[in-house]
Amino acid sequence: MIRIGIIIGSTRPGRNGDRVASWIRDLAAKHAGDTADFELVDLAEYALPLLDEAVPAAQAPGRQPHTRRWAERIGTYDGYIMVTPEYNTAAPASLTNAIDYLHHEWGGKPVAYVGYGIYGAVMAVQKLRAQAGALRMADIGPQVALSLHEDFLHFTEFRPRDLHTAQVHGLVDELLAWAQALGPLRPASARARASH
Template structure:
């Protein structure tokens, strides 16, 4: 199983890269060797605001950046979205990246690690709605990291130990869903 850990923020001075590396490290030390966890940094893709003339639901993207993004996302069996919360929503960079594709997301489970004033709970709710439309399996566990308790001075990421157990539970469920959906995926995305 290949799991993509998507860093949803591209903002200068972001915390997302540190949070995502922590997630990857916890998953790698916990999961068995049948699972591979990769960081997927949206900064590496420099996706413009959606510039495809035809929606992804109707036709694959034609722009080189869209094809590169589709190839990467299509190679995964499941995802963990690492997202901050800006004004009760996920960052536009993450929403935009999701909207570039359709088929590549379908039939795959997704889990969430959010960080913000209240753990990005409202941002994740919006991502859950988007996942449903894309026919993703939205799993229940969420890791909610708060700026007041998991960051020193709201910027230096130092997660509480209780989140390690939450990551383990998230990984268990994500991998179970990924394995269960694997034989069904071709029918779900056709």
């Protein structure tokens, strides 16, 4: 069974990301049925400090206990859906920092994006796509862009428009197809990590 991690990118108090991620998980699980498992991965539960590893992740696995815990969780998935807000045209520091902690765990896997913000977090996602490319991830398809004006009441109460359901279904279909197609690359990625 394909395993997908839905990463809640914001750790901010009062965030909307946890509600958006739960909505994505429920829609994805119902649509995919028994073909995939979708799990929430909440960055707030990991409390990763600003990157504190002396050696870059591309050169050697991290030594800190929080890095190892994070790597073990992320390494179990075949693909990811990143749920991100947009702060000043970028993803939150919590998400980019968490991505930077690892390298080989991301490689050979697809990633999709669900953004929420004034303009659907499209600029934040654009920057995350560049980061994904550097990590040898396959960033797939158009994002699901949720507007704080149209999909939230008073910017806080999440009320997604019906049109997003079909978008999520399309995102899930493409993500799972890529996860299956990239399967042969994942053992190579694991071997590369073990050799460091």
